[in-house]
Amino acid sequence: MMRAALLRHDAQQVAPCLAALSARLLWQGAAIEVSLALSSVHRLMQALGAVQLPGLQQTWRAPRQASYIAGRLCAEAAVLALTGEPASIGRAPGGEPVWPEGLVGSISHDADTAVAVAARRTSLACLGVDVEQRLGAAAFTDIVAVCLTAEERQLNARHAAPLWDATLRFSAKEAYYKAVHPQLGRFLDFHDVQVEGDTAPADQGVFALQPVLQGDLPRLAGAFRQTRSGLVTLVYPPGACQAADAVLHASPWGAPLLHGI
Structure with missing residues (x-):
């Protein structure tokens, strides 16, 4: 797990980065969205220096390393918020995330922010974020x-x-x-x-x-x-999440933000 690996290196330095994670309930909790500013990860990387982390390639440039770390932290936090259980997010040969059994999800980032979403497959057959x-x-x-x-x-x-x-x-x-x-x-x-x-x-x-x-x-x-x-x-999928009215005319967002998950 990315979170656990970072905490083993320096829990005090990692704590502010984890506190910056922000979660939203989607469709009244049927799915979770977690975001993290890449600036928090850049500061953490500068404090930690060169470290060995799960899936992280030392040949990557610093921006790619930061986006990978941030994306994995968001994904792990989304799974934890959804299920109450910590879990690792694997990496397929093509680079795409591998989600725990029974879950679907997606990770994305731009130059400033990483975002991950996760849901139970029984609620949503598929889920993508960008x-x-x-x-x-x-x-x-x-x-x-x-x-x-x-x-x-x-x-x-x-x-x-x-x-x-x-x-x-x-x-x-x-x-x-x-x-x-x-x-x-x-x-x-x-x-x-x-x-x-x-x-x-x-x-x-x-x-x-x-x-x-x-x-x-x-x-x-x-x-x-x-x-x-x-x-x-x-x-x-349209209409897939009945409890939350996930249909074309209903927006999934609206719940307050949760921080530091």
Whole structure:
């Protein structure tokens, strides 16, 4: 476990980083989202120096090491908050996380924040998360050309906030891939799925993703919330979580934050 390994090195130095973990209940507790600012991990790494940690490659640059540590800490905290039991998050040969039996989850990070989500498989058959900073003008053209379908490009061209729209569509597809990859076991193209219809900037919102062609890809629901620098996006089966009304018109967020889990 990443948490236990860090505490063995220097519990006093690690404590502030663990205290910075923030958890949200999703769908009234059917799933857990945990986030951590990468700045907390950078400070911890500077204090600890070079250490051997589970899954951490010494050949990685410092930013990648920090994002890996933060992602694993978030994932372990999400599982602990969900089940009450500590557990390790494995790493598959392709680098994707391996969740404890009976759980589904996902990890993401941008330059500032790591986020992990976890749920019981009996509540949600799949779950994906992505965190993205808002696209700037320099990246916008490439993202639209590479990641949006022809229909999405038409919708984006007449959107009142095209950079926001492209950010959401890109983030939604990243989260979709993370949600379905454990079952499919293969890579997807950005043009394999698309966000249905128009999008509207808001603090929180919901959407749906549909496959472009008939096949083995499912239609999934999604939700987003804005952060100070961008978006956190979730993708999950529509109507899968009955107790929490996880349907297209219901946002999963709303519970107060919990700290230091």
